[in-house]
Amino acid sequence: xxxxxxxxxxxxxxxxxxxxxxxxxxxxxxxxxxxxxxxxxxxxxxxxxxxxxxxxxxxxxxxxxxxxxxxxxxxxxxxxxxxxxxxxxxxxxxxxxxxxxxxxxxxxxxxxxxxxxxxxxxxxxxxxxxxxxxxxxxxxxxxxxxxxxxxxxxxxxxxxxxxxxxxxxxxxxxxxxxxxxxxxxxxxxxxxxxxxxxxxxxxxxxxxxxxxxxxxxxxxxxxxxxxxxxxxxxxxxxxxxxxxxxxxxxxxxxxxxxxxxxxxxxxxxxxxxxxxxxx
Amino acid sequence: xxxxxxxxxxxxxxxxxxxxxxxxxxxxxxxxxxxxxxxxxxxxxxxxxxxxxxxxxxxxxxxxxxxxxxxxxxxxxxxxxxxxxxxxxxxxxxxxxxxxxxxxxxxxxxxxxxxxxxxxxxxxxxxxxxxxxxxxxxxxxxxxxxxxxxxxxxxxxxxxxxxxxxxxxxxxxxxxxxxxxxxxxxxxxxxxxxxxxxxxxxxxxxxxxxxxxxxxxxxxxxxxxxxxxxxxxxxxxxxxxxxxxxxxxxxxxxxxxxxxxxxxxxxxxxxxxxxxxxxxxxxxxxxxxxxxxxxxxxxxxxxxxxxxxxxxxxxxxxxxxxxxxxxxxxxxxxxxxxxxxxxxxxxxxxxxxxxxxxxxxxxxxxxxxxxxxxxxxxxxxxxxxxxxxxxxxxxxxxxxxxxxxxxxxxxxxxxxxxxxxxxxxxxxx
Numbered sequence: 001x002x003x004x005x006x007x008x009x010x011x012x013x014x015x016x017x018x019x020x021x022x023x024x025x026x027x028x029x030x031x032x033x034x035x036x037x038x039x040x041x042x043x044x045x046x047x048x049x050x051x052x053x054x055x056x057x058x059x060x061x062x063x064x065x066x067x068x069x070x071x072x073x074x075x076x077x078x079x080x081x082x083x084x085x086x087x088x089x090x091x092x093x094x095x096x097x098x099x100x101x102x103x104x105x106x107x108x109x110x111x112x113x114x115x116x117x118x119x120x121x122x123x124x125x126x127x128x129x130x131x132x133x134x135x136x137x138x139x140x141x142x143x144x145x146x147x148x149x150x151x152x153x154x155x156x157x158x159x160x161x162x163x164x165x166x167x168x169x170x171x172x173x174x175x176x177x178x179x180x181x182x183x184x185x186x187x188x189x190x191x192x193x194x195x196x197x198x199x200x201x202x203x204x205x206x207x208x209x210x211x212x213x214x215x216x217x218x219x220x221x222x223x224x225x226x227x228x229x230x231x232x233x234x235x236x237x238x239x240x241x242x243x244x245x246x247x248x249x250x251x252x253x254x255x256x257x258x259x260x261x262x263x264x265x266x267x268x269x270x271x272x273x274x275x276x277x278x279x
Numbered sequence: 280x281x282x283x284x285x286x287x288x289x290x291x292x293x294x295x296x297x298x299x300x301x302x303x304x305x306x307x308x309x310x311x312x313x314x315x316x317x318x319x320x321x322x323x324x325x326x327x328x329x330x331x332x333x334x335x336x337x338x339x340x341x342x343x344x345x346x347x348x349x350x351x352x353x354x355x356x357x358x359x360x361x362x363x364x365x366x367x368x369x370x371x372x373x374x375x376x377x378x379x380x381x382x383x384x385x386x387x388x389x390x391x392x393x394x395x396x397x398x399x400x401x402x403x404x405x406x407x408x409x410x411x412x413x414x415x416x417x418x419x420x421x422x423x424x425x426x427x428x429x430x431x432x433x434x435x436x437x438x439x440x441x442x443x444x445x446x447x448x449x450x451x452x453x454x455x456x457x458x459x460x461x462x463x464x465x466x467x468x469x470x471x472x473x474x475x476x477x478x479x480x481x482x483x484x485x486x487x488x489x490x491x492x493x494x495x496x497x498x499x500x501x502x503x504x505x506x507x508x509x510x511x512x513x514x515x516x517x518x519x520x521x522x523x524x525x526x527x528x529x530x531x532x533x534x535x536x537x538x539x540x541x542x543x544x545x546x547x548x549x550x551x552x553x554x555x556x557x558x559x560x561x562x563x564x565x566x567x568x569x570x571x572x573x574x575x576x577x578x579x580x581x582x583x584x585x586x587x588x589x590x591x592x593x594x595x596x597x598x599x600x601x602x603x604x605x606x607x608x609x610x611x612x613x614x615x616x617x618x619x620x621x622x623x624x625x626x627x628x629x630x631x632x633x634x635x636x637x638x639x640x641x642x643x644x645x646x647x648x649x650x651x652x653x654x655x656x657x658x659x660x661x662x663x664x665x666x667x668x669x670x671x672x673x674x675x676x677x678x679x680x681x682x683x684x685x686x687x688x689x690x691x692x693x694x695x696x697x698x699x700x701x702x703x704x705x706x707x708x
Contacts, residue, residue, distance in 0.1 A: 189361045235639070
């Protein structure tokens, strides 16, 4: 009889213990799940689908990138100097931009102009400093093949380091315009950027993506953040460039998100006065 | 059979609950101390910006020293990668075995471990609890055996072991490495720049001295000027939805929320002093403060990418978080670039400023030459303040200009003088 009573007491005590500890563990788990950004992001992605915004697989990878300083090659700069090596083309240099016309147009594959142009770019008698540039499919169109200068393995998305080939109706390249970013230098240790997915989710949450639209692509590259009065050097920041096409009106819109602090990039960069510290 | 079950149902039920309780205890046992939400990425409500800074990124060691085969030590820094963050990622993949105590209470042996040949030493600015180390490096070192850590010594040759050193009573602990690739560490530190240094023990604390003169680059930054309304609502926000009221008083603006929260903004230098009072005797232990303050830090809305824990004072109730550039701390008279958090009985305080470093700017200036530490100490010896100097370290001075839009950071020595890090040249004047 006594033994039975002890058993009862133990049973009640252990049940209480189990309930309290179990609840605590359960509660703790739920706490971390609801605070998980990843799952919050996937709910946003679901909402986007409900608003008929289409996109293809968005990466969760957070690439490392730098703040970069550099200046666009101007009068007497590297790009103008290299111009002397060019052959079989008429070229001029004005407003920090090289404009060149080939004497005889180059025939390219209309679908994949880069197959031929990759060879053209590699020779300094065709295109100056060509080995600094790489073909960029996203920025290119049927009438223009765009090569971007590569800085620390990322393309320059601003107009300061690009090579644009004009393609005519007969799939012939008639000439090109070129800009070059001189002395790109890292300003700070490399830092993780936001992921492709975070950039798109951020845009959606800030009502930048209209309903019924398609996200055509999102690429990471360097965009001019600000210019300084210190020898005209500018600061470039990694940005996610996102192209959005509305399905109804067929308009295309391009948005840039600063990949370090997730803010929308201004269309014209600020100028910073460094006189007070550059003595 | 059923009859038997019926007869013994009480014993059976008891056995089942005991087994469940054992299972639950096991779960708790194997789960290391859980910090409240420390592992999650933080999405701030006010500006909806993503900060990828986890708690482990804020509580990282701040110096990396490599000792070669002849015992020469160099301080490593890099302009390209954050050595410490890479180290963290490497070590997080390691698996440690048992902890054994090697020695304690012997400063000579302690120093010999700190100066161990062919090793990498990672040091914290001040001792941190082992729980924080576990959180940062995703390990489960028993905190009953090792309560706090100042240095982590990773021998690159010889046995596969890692040593944890604690300045308190000169404790040396050995960790067996079950799984871990030491070559990654060698590879990482290969490209780094180095400055000759020496580990010393002065007045019972370890110190890093620079035996030769050396040069460091100058940096320039655009200064972010946080909106005071945003900052005050970030700091004053609480669970109760009480309105924030503000009143002006000369150069000060006082914001308050309810009766228990107050924020004073000093317009002249842009600093902010926040205080809150709670009636409850809810006293957080020092170990808990590490995660609690991390969450407070996130709430301020300041960009944390270069902010690191930089030690405690006032009996471990006052925590300092500081901005670092390429591995060096930044100091300023008005406290720009640092955040101080304090917890007293029933009160909590936060001191910070509106200004923080934002975008690095190109500056074409020559590197600054700094003298060797013994020279600096010699110069200071002549000064009447020498007796009050407690520590010395190399860092960058944030000298504010009139408009506080851009700032130049110049390297210099700082000495611990009357509870503050002061530019040593100030004391020589």
